Structures are given as C-alpha cells and as structure tokens.
Amino acid sequence: MAQGLGFRGDVVDYYHRYRRGYPTAVIDALVAAFALTRDDIVVDLGCGTGQLATPIAQRVRAVVGVDPEPDMLTRARSAAAERGVTNATWMIGTDADLPALGGLLGAGTVGAVTIGQALHWMRPDELFPALFPLLRTGGGVAVVTNGTPLWLQHTDWSRALRGWLEAWLDKDLGYACGTDPDSQLRYRQALTKTGFDVREQHVEYAADLDLEQLVGSVYSALPVDQLPPPQRRAQFAEQIRHALSPDDRFTEQVRVTMLLGSKA
Numbered sequence: 246m247a248q249g250l251g252f253r254g255d256v257v258d259y260y261h262r263y264r265r266g267y268p269t270a271v272i273d274a275l276v277a278a279f280a281l282t283r284d285d286i287v288v289d290l291g292c293g294t295g296q297l298a299t300p301i302a303q304r305v306r307a308v309v310g311v312d313p314e315p316d317m318l319t320r321a322r323s324a325a326a327e328r329g330v331t332n333a334t335w336m337i338g339t340d341a342d343l344p345a346l347g348g349l350l351g352a353g354t355v356g357a358v359t360i361g362q363a364l365h366w367m368r369p370d371e372l373f374p375a376l377f378p379l380l381r382t383g384g385g386v387a388v389v390t391n392g393t394p395l396w397l398q399h400t401d402w403s404r405a406l407r408g409w410l411e412a413w414l415d416k417d418l419g420y421a422c423g424t425d426p427d428s429q430l431r432y433r434q435a436l437t438k439t440g441f442d443v444r445e446q447h448v449e450y451a452a453d454l455d456l457e458q459l460v461g462s463v464y465s466a467l468p469v470d471q472l473p474p475p476q477r478r479a480q481f482a483e484q485i486r487h488a489l490s491p492d493d494r495f496t497e498q499v500r501v502t503m504l505l506g507s508k509a
C-alpha cells in the first residue's frame with residue numbers, strides 16, 4: 246500500500262475545491278470510446294475526490310473508485326452523495342490491488358478502467374496486463390491527463406510561478422506528472438504491448454483563474470507536510486501575487502489528453 250503521498254488533511258479540501266474537473270466532452274468521449282451503457286461497470290484507479298469517477302457513474306451501472314488515500318476516498322464519497330450519485334463504491338487500494346478486484350468482479354465484466362492524472366504513480370507494465378482480462382470485448386483502458394501543471398505552462402505568469410515555487414521549495418519543478426511526451430509514449434507502448442488497440446483524443450479549452458483559485462490549485466498539488474501553516478497562508482498568497490504581478494487573472498490553455506486502449 247502506498248503511504249505518505251500527502252493527499253491528506255487540508256490538501257484534500259484544496260483538491261476538491263480547486264482542482265479542475267473534466268469537461269462533459271471528456272466524459273462523452275470516454276462513454277463513446279468504449280460504448281459504455283447503463284449495464285457497464287467502470288473501475289477508476291487513482292480516483293482522488295472523484296473528478297472522473299462521479300460523472301462517469303452518472304452514465305453507467307456502477308463505478309468502483311480506487312485510491313490509497315483514505316481522506317481522498319472519504320471526500321469522494323461525500324461529494325458523490327451531494328450530487329445524488331449512489332452507484333459508486335469507494336475502495337482503498339492501489340494499482341497493485343487490481344488482480345484482487347478482478348477476482349471479485351470476474352473476467353470480462355468491466356466496460357472500462359479509467360486512470361485520471363494518476364498513472365505516474367503506478368506501474369503500467371504490470372497494471373495493463375493485469376486489467377486486460379477483466380475487460381469485456383469493446384471495453385478498454387483510458388489514460389487521461391488534465392492539462393499540464395500550472396507552473397509548466399507557456400505563459401509569463403506560469404514561468405514566474407515556477408521560479409517562485411522552486412525558490413520556496415528549494416527544488417526543481419520540471420517533473421510533468423506523466424503529461425510529457427516521453428511518459429505518454431511509454432504509456433502508449435505499454436498499452437500496445439499488452440494487446441490494446443490504441444488511439445488518442447483531445448479536448449481543449451481555456452480556463453480563467455483568479456489568484457485564490459491559482460493558490461488553491463498549488464496547495465492541492467503539495468504534500469500535506471509541505472503546506473504552509475494556516476496562519477501563514479495569507480502571506481504566502483500575497484507573495485505569489487507579488488511574484489506574478491502585474492497579472493491578476495491567469496488564463497490556462499488546458500489540453501486534456503486521452504490515451505484510449507480498446508480490447509478487440
């Protein structure tokens with residue numbers, strides 16, 4: 246079991262409140278890619294607070310959201326209930342628990358396994374062969390990324406944010422969490438090697454953030470032990486505002502990438 250990833254405590258609140266969800270066009274594309282219906286079961290690995298799992302649950306028979314972080318699952322569960330979603334089950338576990346989950350569900354029973362912005366925590370070369378037998382014919386696996394980290398975008402404010410965060414954390418922030426071309430190629434190769442027919446789809450949109458949303462989104466990406474203490478957060482936000490000045494609205498060009506591996 247992966248422990249200590251830091252998706253706990255206040256980070257969960259920031260994640261739920263400020264992390265981008267997925268536009269309806271992404272859910273539509275996933276439903277269409279695997280011809281998902283009200284008869285299907287979907288497993289969402291690395292479900293977080295339910296950004297993918299909850300809207301997908303509204304389109305299928307049942308979703309199993311899997312995540313190693315109990316606080317993320319607790320929030321996913323309450324957020325789904327607030328939206329009237331009652332067909333999602335929230336399971337503590339990791340990608341390594343897929344074979345056990347497969348034993349419960351049985352071969353050929355799953356319409357799709359979705360992995361939203363989480364494969365960089367997993368072992369694709371072991372995971373994809375483990376999940377292949379669970380999928381029904383025409384079903385598949387979707388590896389979804391939700392844009393690039395806020396500090397790695399091609400804008401002046403993003404470069405300024407990276408500079409400020411690197412100085413504050415005293416570390417390089419070049420790691421793109423699986424959104425970079427090398428990682429995407431590696432994921433695609435692992436899917437192909439497993440026997441999936443792979444194609445790629447994108448959904449692009451612009452998102453406009455204010456300072457509160459930008460700082461909240463930064464907090465959502467920090468391990469909980471690196472969050473500034475509550476009494477210092479106003480000062481932290483002010484320092485970011487100063488570093489990014491004169492910008493005070495921050496437009497992101499978000500490109501959602503879906504690597505879609507279908508089982509023929």
Ligand SMILES: C[S@@+](CC[C@H](N)C(=O)[O-])C[C@H]1O[C@@H](n2cnc3c(N)ncnc32)[C@H](O)[C@@H]1O
Binds near residue numbers: 312
């Ligand atoms: C960046 S969040 C993504 C949440 C959500 N899927 C989304 O698209 O916004 C990554 C999630 O993956 C979970 N995670 C980390 N390692 C994992 C693993 N080995 N197996 C399953 N989930 C994992 C984390 O706890 C976290 O909730």
